[in-house]
Amino acid sequence: MNIINFTPIPAFVGGMLIGLAVIIFLVGNGRIAGISGIVDNLFFSKNNRLDNILFIVGVILGPIIYQNVTKSIIPFTITTSIPVVILGGIFVGMGTKIGSGCTSGHGICGISRFSIRSIVATLVFLTTGTLTVLVMRII
Amino acid sequence: MRKLVSLISGIIFGLGLTISSMTNPEKVLDFLNIFDDWDPSLIFVMLGAILISSPVFYLQKEKTKPLFGEKFYITPLKEVDKSIVIGASLFGVGWGLVGLCPGPAIASLSLINMNSIIFVISMVGSYGLLQIFSN
Numbered sequence: 252m253n254i255i256n257f258t259p260i261p262a263f264v265g266g267m268l269i270g271l272a273v274i275i276f277l278v279g280n281g282r283i284a285g286i287s288g289i290v291d292n293l294f295f296s297k298n299n300r301l302d303n304i305l306f307i308v309g310v311i312l313g314p315i316i317y318q319n320v321t322k323s324i325i326p327f328t329i330t331t332s333i334p335v336v337i338l339g340g341i342f343v344g345m346g347t348k349i350g351s352g353c354t355s356g357h358g359i360c361g362i363s364r365f366s367i368r369s370i371v372a373t374l375v376f377l378t379t380g381t382l383t384v385l386v387m388r389i390i
Numbered sequence: 391m392r393k394l395v396s397l398i399s400g401i402i403f404g405l406g407l408t409i410s411s412m413t414n415p416e417k418v419l420d421f422l423n424i425f426d427d428w429d430p431s432l433i434f435v436m437l438g439a440i441l442i443s444s445p446v447f448y449l450q451k452e453k454t455k456p457l458f459g460e461k462f463y464i465t466p467l468k469e470v471d472k473s474i475v476i477g478a479s480l481f482g483v484g485w486g487l488v489g490l491c492p493g494p495a496i497a498s499l500s501l502i503n504m505n506s507i508i509f510v511i512s513m514v515g516s517y518g519l520l521q522i523f524s525n
Contacts, residue, residue: 255427256420258411262431265410266438272403273443279395281456282463284403286492291517299463305396306403307496313404314413314500325408327498328416329505331488336505340495340512342484347492347513348520350477354491355403357478358436363444364467371470376482377422383486384422 273360276306285356286310287347346376391458407497410435415489422486 276284280302293303314325331339347353350372352361357376361369411417412435420429456462485491490498490509498506 252425253427254430256417256429256431258429258431259434262410262434263438265406265408265412266435266440267442268402268406268409268438269435270406270439270442272399272406273439274446275395275402276399277443277446277450277456277462279399279457279459280392281459281461284399286403286496290492290496290514291521294514295517295521302392302396305393306400309397309400309402310404310407310493310496311400311500313401313406314408314497316401317405317408325501326411326414326416327501327503327506328414329489329503330416331505333505333508335487336509337512339484339488339490340509341516342480342487343491343495343509344484344513344516345520346477346479346481346484348477348517350474350481353481353493354485355493359439359443360447362436363440363447365444366467368468368470368474372474372478375475375478376485379479379482380422380486381424381482383483384419385425387487388423388426 269355269359270363273355273363283356283360285352285360287343287353288351288356291348350376395458403493404497404500406435406439407494410438413494413498413501415494417489418491418494419486419489422489 273284276282289303289306292298293300293307318325352372357369357372362373407413417429418432420427421432488509495506495509495513499510
């Protein structure tokens, strides 16, 4: 194992901002900032629809604001072929709906609540994610 | 006020993802590449977020209502079951294939990149399919 491109400070600062967003959504509106659930409900539930739309619009505006304020380009490198991108989207969609959460819902909100279910979910998706990358590097 | 809170939370969430570079699939795949060239940054994103939000989740237990709403939309803590293990396993595979999870996928729509648009359509399509089958 070699450590590469390690950026602990921006990662930690960005993480704290995500934590702040989680707090504001919780204390203000009583909601959990789990992105998979919000996207799912935005399309397939009438409850809190406008709140879900505005939250998602905000998530999309975030990078645009960053780009305009810092005058920098946000790096986005994806080397996966289109069929694999589709397959990945299907797996992420199916998995986060069946497992009721993703990196934000389980990995951040759930762990912050000391939910055993979310801790297990996080360990499971970190494991299968790591194994998938390992397999993809071999084949 | 609820609407403003939703929008502002979303913007800060999107800024956090951008500053931490979690919007870049390459960086996320490097994090999952533990056995080779490893970028541990994502751990610090989770630590930063959990450090800030866990005390508030703890204090929230004492409250019955949020500032701008009638109730907390929080499900009670549940037992570990089959669906959580199956769901999280599938999610991890998709995450490892592309390097995108739902938050960064949505945030990267702002970059108008074909791959992230296709990814989000596939993801939302799956939500729709499961919604039909669960009814």
